[in-house]
Amino acid sequence: MKKTAASKKSAAADRASTTEEAPATEKAPAAKKSAAAKKAATAKKAPAKKASAKKAAPLKRQAPAKKPAVVPKKATAAVKGVAPAKTVAPKPPRGESRTALVRRARRINRELAEVYPYAHPELDFENPFQLVVATVLSAQTTDLRVNQTTPALFAKYPTPEDLAAAVPEEVEEILRPTGFFRAKTKSIIGLSKALTEDFGGEVPGRLEDLVKLPGVGRKTAFVVLGNAFGRPGITVDTHFQRLVRRWRWTEETDPDKIEAAVGALFPKSDWTDLSHHVIWHGRRICHARKPACGACPVAPLCPAYGEGETDPEKAKKLLKYEKGGFPGQRLKPPQAYLDAGGKPAPPLGAG
Template sequence: MKRFARETPIGLKRRARKTARLLAETHPDAHCELDFSTPLELAVATILSAQTTDVRVNQVTPRLFLKYRSAADYAAADRAEMEEILRPTGFFRAKTDSLLKLGALLEEKHGGVLPDKLDELVALPGIGRKTANVVLGNAFGVPGITVDTHFRRLTNRFGWVHEDDPVKIEFLVADLIEKRDWTMLSHRVIFHGRRVCHSRKPACGACTLAAVCPSYGTGPTEAAPAAKLLKGPRARDLAVAAGVDPELVPASAALAAEEP
C-alpha cells in the first residue's frame, strides 16, 4: 500500500505543515533568486524567467535595468534594441512585446507605477498569477504562493495535491499552509526542487523529507548515488542535514547547473 494512502484531511494538513517546517530547516538560505531593486524590476525579471534560468535572467537584467528605469522607458523603447538585449533569455520577441505593452499600460492606467493588487497585476501584459504572486510576496510583502514547474512537481510528489492546474494547486496548498508562510514556502519548495528533488531523478536517499514523503523511492534511496545528485552551493550541508556523509557529494555539485 502506498504511504499515507489512508491519510485523513487533518492528517494531510499536519504532514504538510511538518514538511514545511523541515523545508525551512533544510533551506535556511531560500530566497527569490531573481535580482531586483524595485517592484517593476522584479515584474520584468519574472516575465523574462519563462523558459530559462534565473541565472541567465540575472546576466541580462543589469544592462536592461540600466537602460530602462521606468514604465515610460519601456513604453518608449526601441523594439530592435530591446530584442537584442533580451535575446539570450529565449523567446525574446514575445518577451519584448510583453515589456513594451507593460510599460505602455502602466503609463496609461496606473501613472507609471506597478500596482500592488492581484487583480490589477494579472490584468497587465505578461503577468499571470505566478508572476503576480512573485511580485506581491517579494516586492510588496503580501503573502503569495508561486506555482512554477518545481512547485507543481513537488506538491504532487508530497501528496499535498493531485493536480496539474496551477490555480487549483495554489488554492489547495493555501488551505494546508498558514498564510504568513506562503511566500517563503514557495522559495523553499523551489530551492528543494532545484537542489534535491529533481524531475528525472530525485535524491531520495539524501533528502530530509524522506519520512514524510509518499514518493520516497522515486529516485535512488542509497546514500552514495543519492548524494551525487545534490546540487547547489550548500550541497554538502544538505547531505549532512539528511544524515549522509558529505564526502559522498562531488566537489562539482556546487557548480552543477540547476533546472530552470
C-alpha cells in the same frame, strides 16, 4: 442264416458308430453355446467400455481448468519484467485523514525551512518594476540566465517610461540569450506602457490589477506581491507543481486549483516562504527525472521516496549547486538523513 448274422453285425456296427458320433454331434451345440456366451460377454463388456469412456470424458472437460494455473505464472513473469517503483508513482498512505495530511505538509515545510533558512527569490531586483520584468523574462529559462541579462536591460531602461518608449529591435537584442526574446520583448514593453498609462508608472499592489498587465499571470503576480509588497501568495511554478503532487498534498493539475488546495493546508502567513522552500528544494534535490532521495531531508515524510536514487553517496552526486553555491542553504550531508540501518531517519522535531 449267414446273411442274417452278417446283417446283424453290420447293424450293430452302425449302432456303435452312431453311438460314437453322438458326442461329436453334442459338442457342436456346446461350441455354439460357448460362442454365444463369448458374444454375450463381449456385448456386456462393450457397454462397460462406453461407460468407462463416459467416465473419462469429464477428465477431458476438466483440461481447460489447468489453463488458469498457467495464466498467473505468465502474469507473474510479466510483473517481474516491469521496472520497479520508478515507473509507477507510489500512492499516499492509506487512510490518511485531512488532519494527518495537514500535519505532514506542515512538518515538511518546517524541515525545508531548516535546510533553506534564507530562501528567497533567486531573481536580482531592486524595486517592484525590476521584479515584475525579471519574472516575466524567467519563463522557459533559468534565473541565472535572467540575472546575467537584466543588468544591461535596466541600465538602458531604468523606468517603465523608458522601456515603454524603447525600440523593440534593440530590446530584442538584449534579451536574445533568454530565449523567446521577441515574445518577451513584446510583453515587457506592453506592461511598461500599461504601467505608464494606467498606474502612473508604478507597479500596482493588487492581484486583480497585476494580472491585467501583458505577460503577467497569477504566478508572476504572487511573486511580486509576496516579495515586493509583503503580501502572502503561493507561486505555482513547475517545481512547485511537481513537488506538491509528489508529496500527495493534492492531485490537481491546474495551477489555480493547486494554489487553492495547497493554500488550504497552511496559514496565509506561510504562503510566500512556503513557495520559496518548495521551489528551492525542487531545484536542488527533488529533481523531475532523478530526485536525490538518499540526500533528501524530508524522505521520511515523502510517499514517493524511492522514485529516485536512495544510495546516499550516489544521491549526493545528483545535488545541483549553482556556481558559487547558493547563499543561505544549510544542506546537511546525505548520511545525516539516514539511520544506522541506512533507512530514512525521522525528521528533526518529529513527534
